[in-house]
Amino acid sequence: xxxxxxxxxxxxxxxxxxxxxxxxxxxxxxxxxxxxxxxxxxxxxxxxxxxxxxxxxxxxxxxxxxxxxxxxxxxxxxxxxxxxxxxxxxxxxxxxxxxxxxxxxxxxxxxxxxxxxxxxxxxxxxxxxxxxxxxxxxxxxxxxxxxxxxxxxxxxxxxx
Numbered sequence: 001x002x003x004x005x006x007x008x009x010x011x012x013x014x015x016x017x018x019x020x021x022x023x024x025x026x027x028x029x030x031x032x033x034x035x036x037x038x039x040x041x042x043x044x045x046x047x048x049x050x051x052x053x054x055x056x057x058x059x060x061x062x063x064x065x066x067x068x069x070x071x072x073x074x075x076x077x078x079x080x081x082x083x084x085x086x087x088x089x090x091x092x093x094x095x096x097x098x099x100x101x102x103x104x105x106x107x108x109x110x111x112x113x114x115x116x117x118x119x120x121x122x123x124x125x126x127x128x129x130x131x132x133x134x135x136x137x138x139x140x141x142x143x144x145x146x147x148x149x150x151x152x153x154x155x156x157x158x159x160x
Contacts, residue, residue, distance in 0.1 A: 029094045037087035042080075052076045077132035085124045 052073050053059065060068040067073055103109040 026094060026098055030091060033087055033091040033094060037084070037091060048073070048077045048080055051080060074132045077134075078128045081128035081131045082124065085128060089120070089124075 055072075055076065062068060
């Protein structure tokens, strides 16, 4: 089944079932990516601390309010940033696929995809690592933890 309509006086737009299904498919993929990006990747200090608190029952801080398990907080922040970048790439990839045609040389394309994916992945992890170390100035004495998490100030021998 095909329908035709005049496209701004320049020609006809023919829509067959295959094109309609393709448009619906890309629209659903983009919508899913946007929903994931908007709903699960908040990278504010408050959101990162909240995610950290949900993973720990007890949080130990030094008397000055700084976190004893700082490296754990950095890991949580890095995971949050990697997820945000991944969802962004998902949306960007789906959006740009609309403008491309399948290449004729599949092996060359496959090798190019692998090389570019490795480069982009390494750059993304370096960026996430950089951003995750921006959580240094969190004062847990003034932090409100999630339900079920206790913050305990204990004198430890020394900071690492």
